Amino acid sequence: MRFSSTGRGARLARRLAVQQFTEWTGLPYDADPARAVALVTAELASNAVRHGSLPGRDFRLTLHxxxxxxxxxxxxxxxxxxxxxxxxxxxxxxxxxxxxxxEAYADDWGSTVRDAYTKTVWAEVLLPTTGA
Known part of the structure; x- marks a missing residue:
């Protein structure tokens, strides 16, 4: 999903990421992994707005x-x-x-440049394992 490169866009990206996380995993909003997703999304989106934007260009949020x-x-x-x-x-x-x-809340993170026009910064949060 695309968001405007504004503070409002960054806040909406964080809210969407947590909403999708809870729907996909069934974990509650106040679970530690959901909080980690909220924090890393907020930081990555904020950095995209502050350091990665050009006038008139949005940023994109992708969740897996x-x-x-x-x-x-x-x-x-x-x-x-x-x-x-x-x-x-x-x-x-x-x-x-x-x-x-x-670095503290994500289990892994990094960045990738795939073309001359964009870069992607990513972070991964491990899901809790269910004991059998």
């Missing part, structure tokens, strides 16, 4: 339910702006910690 994980992909229009390496930040800095949160 895999056998053991839920994958969130956010595609924006700035392939030359790859996410920087994640490093600890001093406590007095007020921005730049979003990818630290993604």
């Amino acid at each position: 339910l895999l056998p053991d994980r839920f994958r969130v992909e956010v595609t924006d229009s700035r392939p030359e702006r790859l996410p920087p390496p994640v490093t600890a930040r001093p406590a007095d800095e007020t921005s730049g910690r979003g990818l630290l949160l993604v």
